[in-house]
Amino acid sequence: xPHYVRATIPGGTFxxxxxxxxxxxxLLVENIGTLREAFRAVRRRYPFTIEGIVILPDHLHCIWTLxxxxxxxxxxWRLIKSAFARRIAASERLSERRQRTGERGxxxxxxxxxxxxxxxxxxxxxxxxxxxxxxxxxxxxxxxxPYSSFHRYVERxxxxxxxxxxxxxxxxxxx
Numbered sequence: 001x002p003h004y005v006r007a008t009i010p011g012g013t014f015x016x017x018x019x020x021x022x023x024x025x026x027l028l029v030e031n032i033g034t035l036r037e038a039f040r041a042v043r044r045r046y047p048f049t050i051e052g053i054v055i056l057p058d059h060l061h062c063i064w065t066l067x068x069x070x071x072x073x074x075x076x077w078r079l080i081k082s083a084f085a086r087r088i089a090a091s092e093r094l095s096e097r098r099q100r101t102g103e104r105g106x107x108x109x110x111x112x113x114x115x116x117x118x119x120x121x122x123x124x125x126x127x128x129x130x131x132x133x134x135x136x137x138x139x140x141x142x143x144x145x146p147y148s149s150f151h152r153y154v155e156r157x158x159x160x161x162x163x164x165x166x167x168x169x170x171x172x173x174x175x
Contacts, residue, residue, distance in 0.1 A: 131165035
């Protein structure tokens with residue numbers, strides 16, 4: 001069995017990609033309220049700051065900063081994924097193994113994480129997150145996608161409303 005080594009940086013900032021098992025499904029945007037509530041419930045119990053986020057139909061990207069002295073993002077993800085799964089109707093196909101273990105077939109078992117190294121790395125990943133709906137063809141303009149922290153960044157004056165990623169971000173592949 002593989003042993004995955006995760007970064008252990010208390011108070012660190014991390015970029016994540018979390019995907020549905022069946023990538024053609026649209027569960028995340030179809031159940032956006034349920035997903036938001038799962039995040040809220042876990043954040044109440046295990047705080048973290050969301051620096052940037054985008055929810056697409058079949059996957060999400062986000063950047064979190066954990067509290068000082070805490071490096072346990074894996075527990076947070078496990079709880080978010082399970083809270084979401086418990087609150088939506090079962091309609092997914094289940095492998096024999098998932099049937100045996102009573103596991104839902106909604107999420108890919110793991111997630112991808114990257115430790116944010118510095119301010120430039122953070123900016124690059126925030127830009128990537130916000131441009132992602134355009135990259136995947138879900139929106140013609142970044143501002144058109146409703147499930148993104150882009151709108152908060154516009155309100156704070158970080159981006160203009162008509163912002164579009166520079167070519168280096170459009171070509172960046174982090175997935």
